[in-house]
Amino acid sequence: MQEQKIYQSAKKAILLLASLIISFCYYSCSQKPDNSNALVNKKYSMYILGKDGKEYIIETNSLESGKILPEKQGAILDAKAMDRDIIVKNGSYYHLNRKKATLSKYNLQNDSLNSTASIPLKDFSIENYFWLGADSLLLTGLDIKGFKQAKYVVIEAKKMKLISSGNLAIPRPSGKFTSMSIGFVELRKNHLFLGYTYHQQLSPSNYTTSDTTYIAELRYPQMNLLKIDKDTRSTYPGGINTVQSYSFNDEHNNYYFMSCPGIALGNRPDLPTGIFRIKAREEHLDKDYFINISSSLINNHAYGLWYLGNNKAIIRSERKDLFKGLSDHYSTAHFEFYLIDLAEAKVLKKLNLPLDKGTRRECVIVKDNVAYIAVNSSTQGNFIWIYNIQTGSLKKGLELAGNTDFIMRIDNLNP
Amino acid sequence: MNINQELIERYHRDECTKEERTAVEDWLFADDFAEELDLPIGENKAEHKTSIWNEIAPTLPKDRITKNHSFSFWKGAVAASLVFGLLGIGFYQFTLKTKNDSPQFVSVDNTSAINVKHLDANGYNISVGPNTFAKINYTTGTVDLSGSMLISPKKDVELRFKGSNEKISLKMGQTYIILNGKTGEDKIIVVSERNLMDLPPVLQKQITNQFSI
Numbered sequence: 079m080q081e082q083k084i085y086q087s088a089k090k091a092i093l094l095l096a097s098l099i100i101s102f103c104y105y106s107c108s109q110k111p112d113n114s115n116a117l118v119n120k121k122y123s124m125y126i127l128g129k130d131g132k133e134y135i136i137e138t139n140s141l142e143s144g145k146i147l148p149e150k151q152g153a154i155l156d157a158k159a160m161d162r163d164i165i166v167k168n169g170s171y172y173h174l175n176r177k178k179a180t181l182s183k184y185n186l187q188n189d190s191l192n193s194t195a196s197i198p199l200k201d202f203s204i205e206n207y208f209w210l211g212a213d214s215l216l217l218t219g220l221d222i223k224g225f226k227q228a229k230y231v232v233i234e235a236k237k238m239k240l241i242s243s244g245n246l247a248i249p250r251p252s253g254k255f256t257s258m259s260i261g262f263v264e265l266r267k268n269h270l271f272l273g274y275t276y277h278q279q280l281s282p283s284n285y286t287t288s289d290t291t292y293i294a295e296l297r298y299p300q301m302n303l304l305k306i307d308k309d310t311r312s313t314y315p316g317g318i319n320t321v322q323s324y325s326f327n328d329e330h331n332n333y334y335f336m337s338c339p340g341i342a343l344g345n346r347p348d349l350p351t352g353i354f355r356i357k358a359r360e361e362h363l364d365k366d367y368f369i370n371i372s373s374s375l376i377n378n379h380a381y382g383l384w385y386l387g388n389n390k391a392i393i394r395s396e397r398k399d400l401f402k403g404l405s406d407h408y409s410t411a412h413f414e415f416y417l418i419d420l421a422e423a424k425v426l427k428k429l430n431l432p433l434d435k436g437t438r439r440e441c442v443i444v445k446d447n448v449a450y451i452a453v454n455s456s457t458q459g460n461f462i463w464i465y466n467i468q469t470g471s472l473k474k475g476l477e478l479a480g481n482t483d484f485i486m487r488i489d490n491l492n493p
Numbered sequence: 494m495n496i497n498q499e500l501i502e503r504y505h506r507d508e509c510t511k512e513e514r515t516a517v518e519d520w521l522f523a524d525d526f527a528e529e530l531d532l533p534i535g536e537n538k539a540e541h542k543t544s545i546w547n548e549i550a551p552t553l554p555k556d557r558i559t560k561n562h563s564f565s566f567w568k569g570a571v572a573a574s575l576v577f578g579l580l581g582i583g584f585y586q587f588t589l590k591t592k593n594d595s596p597q598f599v600s601v602d603n604t605s606a607i608n609v610k611h612l613d614a615n616g617y618n619i620s621v622g623p624n625t626f627a628k629i630n631y632t633t634g635t636v637d638l639s640g641s642m643l644i645s646p647k648k649d650v651e652l653r654f655k656g657s658n659e660k661i662s663l664k665m666g667q668t669y670i671i672l673n674g675k676t677g678e679d680k681i682i683v684v685s686e687r688n689l690m691d692l693p694p695v696l697q698k699q700i701t702n703q704f705s706i
Contacts, residue, residue, distance in 0.1 A: 282640050
């Protein structure tokens with residue numbers, strides 16, 4: 079009798095367990111496609127630096143409102159493998175791991191950023207990227223030993239396959255110059271334009287930059303040098319565009335780029351920050367066009383340039399009266415955003431935003447009639463602000479709270 | 494062939510002749526250790542052993558420590574210890590030479606144009622960049638630096654750098670990049686390693702290359 083009871087309860091237990099397992103399987107099977115669909119379709123991504131030094135990537139569908147805590151909703155990043163110098167396209171992130179000399183492609187899956195493919199990229203430090211086509215990525219860079227030799231690679235991004243690579247026929251630094259920087263890349267039909275300049279290391283904590291902006295014109299895809307254009311109205315054309323944007327094409331294919339001689343890039347504060355133009359269908363700098371930012375009402379240097387459409391752009395400028403030097407340039411809230419009229423070649427007005435911190439940040443996304451601007455305020459918190467391009471109205475949108483110290487970048491996942 | 498620090502440094506820079514390369518490799522992978530290191534008088538061998546081990550232990554892959562106690566691993570560890578030992582002795586000999594130094598001081602003069610010196614000194618982990626002179630006074634919290642260094646304090650500290658009146662707070666466990674020129678005109682730069690990307694790219698490149706970070 080006793081034996082039979084035990085036998086029956088064991089049977090019940092097995093039955094119960096079996097049905098539990100089946101229902102669990104069913105549950106997890108039915109959940110999986112939902113999850114992955116939701117992840118694939120996200121529109122925006124945010125790169126967060128936490129107060130404790132941890133870094134996160136968060137993807138979201140809306141920047142309009144609400145509050146996000148990176149420690150709860152974000153994917154924590156492996157600080158050794160990842161940094162915020164990334165290229166974002168079609169829901170994927172591309173990053174060069176300098177130590178491993180590997181360019182990897184990442185996707186956010188199940189709350190973690192996973193590498194899905196990679197390609198070795200030896201002796202290469204990325205200066206600027208340019209999408210030659212939907213799937214064809216051009217990286218320009220320098221050798222990592224001396225930062226003297228300009229190089230390039232073309233990669234098929236989908237399969238992460240190397241298409242071509244080589245050195246660029248741009249003169250290496252000579253005389254007193256010790257290294258160089260490439261600040262922008264632009265392709266017009268079969269002509270490739272590369273903005274660059276040279277640097278001189280003065281001491282372990284000090285350097286200077288040539289007073290000249292150089293633009294090399296190369297034939298693409300042969301990559302042979304056609305000519306070099308020079309301009310001394312300002313120096314340090316552009317900057318590393320995996321960290322921040324410095325150039326764009328307008329609706330009519332006029333190309334604009336900003337020069338950045340301020341202490342955070344060129345360290346030639348005696349020269350003005352300016353906006354240059356290469357007109358559509360032309361192959362040289364427009365010598366009659368220059369917006370002198372430093373002598374405008376801004377009266378400071380600027381870094382970062384974003385196009386709003388209809389000849390309007392936003393720039394991010396520093397406040398030299400609020401920081402002491404490079405040691406507090408990133409931690410002090412001193413950055414302002416200004417509206418520029420490119421057709422009139424003048425600074426229109428300051429946007430009514432709190433002072434922002436972080437030396438270089440990719441912090442503007444333009445979508446239809448709205449510019450989302452990420453601002454790290456010391457007094458008003460970390461918010462995505464919503465700027466209505468037509469009406470000029472500004473309001474607070476999504477808040478990044480909790481462990482957030484800096485919103486380091488915001489990206490459109492499908493630009 | 495006499496295996497010395499200079500030769501090992503050249504070996505790592507890949508500047509050795511074939512003959513020298515073979516000699517270094519034979520020495521590194523030899524089973525016997527006939528050439529014992531001579532420590533300066535008064536130095537405790539056990540203390541050096543522990544401090545060297547403490548310094549290299551965190552940089553070794555964990556699974557190799559726990560799973561793989563193979564002979565080759567120990568050979569590598571011993572070889573690494575010898576390299577660190579040589580560097581360590583160089584450093585101690587320097588400090589011993591400086592008469593005014595007391596246990597409250599640590600000073601290091603890295604004359605190598607390429608290599609970084611790593612120290613696990615009283616309360617700080619320090620990496621001193623190439624062509625750098627650094628002197629730290631623990632009692633007063635003052636630092637005299639010309640060159641570049643990484644410093645990671647084991648507790649929250651305030652340091653005052655020569656040439657600057659300001660006290661700079663460093664948090665425990667974080668690594669800071671400190672740069673200073675040789676002349677008074679150069680401003681000292683102190684930033685947390687996690688904000689490396691906020692430094693101008695020209696300085697970033699110099700630091701990442703020097704310290705391999």
